[in-house]
Amino acid sequence: MSANIKKIGVLTSGGDSPGMNAAIRAVVRACAYHNIECAGIYRGYQGMIEGDFKEMNARSVNNIINKGGTILKSARSKDFMTKEGREKAHENLVSNNIDAIVVIGGNGSFTGGLIFNEEYGFPVIGIPGTIDNDIYGTSFTLGYDTALNTVVEVIDKIRDTASSHNRLFFVEVMGRDAGHIALNAGIGAGAEEILIPEEDMGLDRLLESLRKSKASGKSSSIVVIAEGDKIGKNVFELKDYVEENMPEYDVRVSILGHMQRGGTPSCFDRVLASRLGVKAVETLLEGKSNYMVGLLKDEIVLTPLENAVKGKSQIDKELIKVSDIVSI
Numbered sequence: 001m002s003a004n005i006k007k008i009g010v011l012t013s014g015g016d017s018p019g020m021n022a023a024i025r026a027v028v029r030a031c032a033y034h035n036i037e038c039a040g041i042y043r044g045y046q047g048m049i050e051g052d053f054k055e056m057n058a059r060s061v062n063n064i065i066n067k068g069g070t071i072l073k074s075a076r077s078k079d080f081m082t083k084e085g086r087e088k089a090h091e092n093l094v095s096n097n098i099d100a101i102v103v104i105g106g107n108g109s110f111t112g113g114l115i116f117n118e119e120y121g122f123p124v125i126g127i128p129g130t131i132d133n134d135i136y137g138t139s140f141t142l143g144y145d146t147a148l149n150t151v152v153e154v155i156d157k158i159r160d161t162a163s164s165h166n167r168l169f170f171v172e173v174m175g176r177d178a179g180h181i182a183l184n185a186g187i188g189a190g191a192e193e194i195l196i197p198e199e200d201m202g203l204d205r206l207l208e209s210l211r212k213s214k215a216s217g218k219s220s221s222i223v224v225i226a227e228g229d230k231i232g233k234n235v236f237e238l239k240d241y242v243e244e245n246m247p248e249y250d251v252r253v254s255i256l257g258h259m260q261r262g263g264t265p266s267c268f269d270r271v272l273a274s275r276l277g278v279k280a281v282e283t284l285l286e287g288k289s290n291y292m293v294g295l296l297k298d299e300i301v302l303t304p305l306e307n308a309v310k311g312k313s314q315i316d317k318e319l320i321k322v323s324d325i326v327s328i
């Protein structure tokens with residue numbers, strides 16, 4: 001283990017996700033285990049610029065493994081996008097004797113970490129934390145599994161009322177640029193159609209599919225839509241469009257929104273967070289920097305941070321086929 005790293009700073013950045021607290025806990029305790037210091041940095045990069053740090057030890061993270069959100073708070077810092085902001089952040093890290101940082105967040109947060117490393121040679125390790133699961137180099141990001149379970153649970157409830165009233169529901173789920181939540185939760189919840197940014201099914205095919213559903217004897221239907229889908233109409237416009245073209249449908253819209261980001265993390269997310277947190281600290285102690293820790297084929301692996309940022313996470317095309325087959 002390298003003797004150069006004596007103190008690690010940990011922060012959460014960007015949209016929060018369930019499991020971030022479990023990852024903070026793992027980082028703090030791995031530091032304690034390896035006899036190095038750890039500082040919590042509040043409000044992501046913004047707290048780094050403002051010097052909002054707190055020393056943390058193994059007991060600072062008691063009873064947080066089961067909590068959603070992030071005890072360190074999160075932010076999308078505009079100031080960190082400026083050279084002056086990053087300079088101030090660097091000064092604060094140096095004056096607090098912090099030798100490396102672990103950034104728990106998504107693509108934007110990793111981009112910030114990369115630029116910071118390029119400018120100051122400051123060691124950075126990323127832990128993928130976002131419900132969207134849209135990061136290259138890991139099959140699962142922290143919070144994605146929990147969000148899937150939340151979405152499925154809610155759609156099950158929507159299905160009850162959809163079925164009672166013979167209605168068609170458009171359910172919008174999160175996923176700014178990626179359809180992982182929509183595709184997997186859609187299959188899990190038995191959706192008739194799933195609209196995702198990666199595949200533009202087009203309005204005609206949607207109508208065709210809804211016609212077929214009706215003709216096959218379905219009295220109610222659920223269509224799951226990723227917020228970033230490319231069909232060209234927002235979810236309310238889609239409702240109007242379908243009602244105009246198919247007056248036989250009584251359509252309702254449900255936008256699940258930020259409830260998907262909250263709640264108790266699933267066991268999967270807690271274990272993943274623990275593994276990634278330990279690996280992040282040990283990677284730094286081995287003298288490595290500029291990596292993201294991730295999970296591929298159930299192994300914790302390192303991906304260069306640059307590849308994680310530039311690479312594109314892919315949806316599983318097999319799932320589209322499965323969805324088409326099981327929704328007839």
Ligand code: F6P
Pocket residue numbers: 015106130131132174175176227261
């Ligand atoms: O990146 C995660 C995410 O939840 C996206 O799915 C969503 O578009 C975005 O964050 C919402 O961000 P905000 O919290 O700023 O509304």
